[in-house]
Amino acid sequence: MAGVLWLVFLSVVLPISRADDRPNFVFLVADDVGIGDVGCFGNDTIRTPNIDSIAANGAKLTQHLAAAAVCTPSRSAFLTGRLPVRFGMAGTDLPRALIFLAAPAGLPRSEVTFPQMAKDHGYQTALIGKWHLGLNCKWAGDHCHHPSKFGFDYFYGLPGSNSPECDPDNLSxxxxxxxxxxxxxxxxxxxxxxxxxxxxxxxxxxxxxxxxxxxxxxxxxxxxxxxxxxxxxxxxANGRQFNCVMMRDDDVIEQPLDVSTLTPRMTLEAVKFLEERKAKKEQFLLEVSYWNAHTALLPYKEFRGKSRHGLYGDTVEEMDWSIGVVMATLERLGLTNNTFVYFTSDNGAHMEIGDAGGSNGIYKGGKGQGGSEGGIRMPTLVQWPRKIRPGTVVTEATSQMDIFPTVADILKAPLPQDRVMDGRNILPLLGGAKQPSPHDFLFHYCGNVLHAVRYRPRKGSVTWKAHFASYPWLPGTSHCGVQQMVCYCDVQWGVTFNDPPLLYDVTNDPTEDRPISADSNPKYREVLDVITKAVEEHKQSLTKVDDQLAAGPLFLPRPWLQPCCNFPFCNCQEEVDLSSLKITV
CATH class of the missing domain: 1.10.287 (Helix Hairpins)
Structure with missing residues (x-):
């Protein structure tokens, strides 16, 4: 009888122990922040002490790559662990992102996200901030692309994006x-x-x-x-009214939104969510998806004029303050030791907007350039004190798509078996394992056009990169100039395609200044042959899918899909008391 009781006891206690052993998750995603904008990646003009502390207490990933160089496809790949070209979110040359909220486009419902996986394993999930992956399909309230359809229990933020039209001083x-x-x-x-x-x-x-x-x-x-x-x-002409919208779950709560108070409000929501989860002893997955530092640049009044880099620096420092509040809240609630914290940006800094844009450090190119290091190499940090040693540096090539399988491994959850998964589990690398990247190849797309391929042989220490496309940079720069607004993907915009492709050793030449040739390196032909074969096999793995970012749905808004509060005026304002945050700079 005692033995039976002991077995019953173990059957109850062991699952609880395993559940308690799983970490909480906090994902901090910046917008258009380049790898050269963060202190621990070399910036000395913008203050980012709270972001830098994540690096000091965890791991810095120096070759962590976005799957696209613009926000909508990049964010869809991050959540799904898959290349956007596999499910119609890569886009064509124009514009590769959702423009109107009143468009019947977005992340396909057939896609599975890692927040959904966490929710299925008992986690409370929340997205605070930017979504930009669609909203409606047939009418303004169907919310077929809403975050709640992809695993988020709670949503507070922008269904679209912050953009220049959201600046009230520049209406229309x-x-x-x-x-x-x-x-x-x-x-x-x-x-x-x-x-x-x-x-x-x-x-x-x-x-x-x-x-x-x-x-x-x-x-x-x-x-x-x-x-x-x-x-x-x-x-x-009324973009601010129609596109600059704030929602709480299914309800529009502010239209047009006040960008200048958005970061403090998001911070307050994040703190409340963490406090509620602690009080209810619930495990959680929280994504704080910042608008910082996407134009319009409208930081809160307390941060304006405080940086050495104008409004852009003020905006980045405002985000760093918010991250500091989130991290301090985890510490105050006793959650730091068993919380997996991940910081990254969705794509590189926007070089074509002058002083309003950031820095991609030593790397060439920027936002919009899917094959350039400046467009896709992200400032990325991971902290999990129970598993990651402070000061860890991961130099191997990793991807934002790796988060899905890494979270799956942590949760001991199976990966979807009915689709190609492009992400790989990077938990061993985060734990300090001395091993090659789990990726033999990484395919870098600009829209639905393949612009570059990374190749990491299993032997040696070199990562190779073949460039199939070159960009029309202004002389002496690595950006396309204000006349093009952002670099595009195809020949009609000045992109040239290289035959044979340009080959670089990005391990020893990260700035890609010295292309490899058959004369300079005997491995040239061997490496290109391997990459060529990999590209052929990769293309065979692609299937025809509906283009969610086709010109028709994007450029012709449907009024019946327009979210609106206080109809027909489409105007409302959220009243929030921010005094509890005690903002000091």
Whole structure:
């Protein structure tokens, strides 16, 4: 009888012990912050002591890569552990990100995310901040792409993104500001909607003249063409009203949102979430997805003018303060020792916006350039005191897509078996194991075009990188200049494709200044042959999928999909008391 009771006791206690042994998770994701913007990665003009402390108390990943150089595809890859090209979120050349909230596009419901996996294993999950992976499909309340459909129990933040139009001092900036004029000219030139509407009008007029169509048909189609133009203009000219939206779960709580108070409000929500989980003794996964430092640059009043790098530096330092509050809250609640904390950025700094952009350090290129180190090599840190020794440095190539399988390993959860997973478990590397990257190859896309491939042989210490594409950088720089707004992916924007590809040893030449040739290195042909074969096999693993970021859904907003509070005015404001944060700089 005693033996039976002991077995019953063990059957109850052991699962509890295993559950308690699992860590909590906090993911801190910056926006457009380059690897050269953070102190522990070499910056000495922007103060980031709280981010730097994560490096001191954990691991610094010096070759951690985003799967894309713009936010929407990059963030989708981070959550799913898969290349965006596999599920239609890579995009074509324009614009590779969601522009309007009133667009029927977003992360496909067939995709599985690691927050969903954590939720299935008993975790309370929350996303605070930027989503930018879609919202509605058929009507304004269906929320088919809402964070709640992908594993987040709680959502407080932006269903879209912060952008220049969210600056209240530049209303209608999409049409009137200097950057806006370039944006409009470049981003919409390929559609030529005005020309299309005019051509349709003249075409229908000609058909009517020759009596191929009736007046009724002429009037109807002319009305449709010009209505599309008027609708597009209305959404662009009122972008702040329609796109700068704040939500709590399913409800719009602020429209247009006040960017300047957003970081303190997000911080307050993060603190409340952590305190509630501690009080209820619940395990949690929290993602704090910052708008910092995506334009519009509107830090809270306490941070303005405090950095040595203008509004951009103020914005980064504001984010660092927020991260400090989150980390201090973990410490105060006794959660630090068993919390897996991960800091990264979604893509490199935006070089084409001058002083409003950040730094990608020694690496060439930036936001938008899917094959450039500056566009995809992210400032990344991981802290987990129970498993990661302070001061650990991981120099092997890793990916943001690795988070999914790493979390799965920690939770002892199986990976999805019905799809290709591009991420790999990096827990051994974080634990200090001296071993090669778990990736033989990493494929770097710009939109749906392959621009570069990384190759890490199992022997030796060298990581090779083949560049299939080169960018139209301004002379003496590694950015495309304000006239292009951001570097694009294809030949019509000045991109050239290399045959044979340029080959670099990124281990010993991280700045990619010295291309390898057959004359300079006997391994040149051997390495390129291996990479060529890997590319062929990789392309065979791709299947045809619906393009979520096709021009049609993106450039023609649907009014019936528009989120709105206080209909029909679409205007409301959240009242929040921020005094409890005691903000000091």
């Amino acid at each position: 900036d999409m049409f009137t500001g200097p950057t806006a004029k370039i944006f409009t000219k470049r981003m919409y030139s390929r559609l030529r909607l005005w020309e299309i509407a005019g051509s349709l009008f003249l075409g229908f007029l000609a058909l009517k003249h020759f009596q191929y169509i009736k007046w009724k048909t002429f009037i109807v189609w002319s009305f449709i063409g010009w209505s599309a133009i008027i609708l597009l203009y209305a959404f662009l």
